[in-house]
Amino acid sequence: MSRLTVLAGPTAVGKGTVSARIREAHPEVWFSVSATTRPPRPGEIDGVHYHFVTDAEFDRMIADGELLEHAVVHGRNRYGTLRGPVQEQIDAGGAPLLEIDLQGARQVREAMPEALFVFLAPPSWDELVRRLVGRGTESEEEQERRLATARVELEAEKEFDVTIINRDVSEAARELVDLMGLEDRD
Template sequence: MAEQSRLVVLAGPTAVGKGTVAAAIRDEHPDVWYSVSATTRPPRPGEVDGVHYHFVSDEEFDRMVAEGELLEWATVHRVARYGTPRKPVEAALAAGRPALLEIDLQGARQVRETLNRDGGPEALFVFLAPPSWEELVRRLVGRGTESEEERERRLETARVELAAEAEFDVTIVNREVHDAAAQLVALMTAPSTDSEA
């Protein structure tokens, strides 16, 4: 019962494949509740509002922050804001479902701070790492969704994000999506006692 309502926070550098791993979990493990973040950035091709993100205006995001509706929020890549709506996370955990937050490094830090301050649910913080820096660069360039300027900004951000690995409870190296997803699900459904890793 209570040990099934585990909150797992997945973070890692830009382009490491967090979204792809989370999507594999969503497709293959419908028992895992997956948080859908709110964002002020426009949708990328193929993204669906309410499935990939809740796409909101700057004004709506301001309202959500002011009314305490976000578990965490941050400005990412100095451009768009992202945040995790609080109520759906709390409802999933109360229903006894393992819950996954796939967020950026700033957001993971805020969740840890919020849970420590508010005495929230136990959470396991998982860092998704690339097999190598070269592979991370290849993935970012290969997806072709950013301009050259945006790519450079994201690579600069990724260098900083990689240095934060030690802040996490567990590291999973994303060599292959389904393997990384299986490792993450195993952590999510394991009894939440004693040490992790």
């Protein structure tokens, strides 16, 4: 039987970049596509990067029990993981990986305590700030909001089964693949 792996960590730590590296090298890993109420960023495609939904649709999904976890992130937008596809992957013996925030990871721990919970940490606070500012995708006000959230999120590292420090994307991806029990193809 397969086991769900949950990857979480503070904003700008590189969760998406590490996940993208794993996607390239390990097509057998199944990635959940989260639902969100935030608008798409340039280049994001509905159903590929996220399921972009209205607040009303998100409320319906919660009421109908369709979400494994859901949270308000950075005090603004809601994100959630669809329960059905995750369970289908586990039941089929797949290698499911959730890339989610701290609030969501806590809810998944309640619902699926048997999952493997991995915290992706930055090598230092200064590096985390550099990565966030370097993305250039958020306003200065949004950067400050995200950094305030990141300080809180870093304190939660002890809640996770294992920590990977993201000094190098390829190495962090390799460590996660090893934890998932998959063969490294690099």
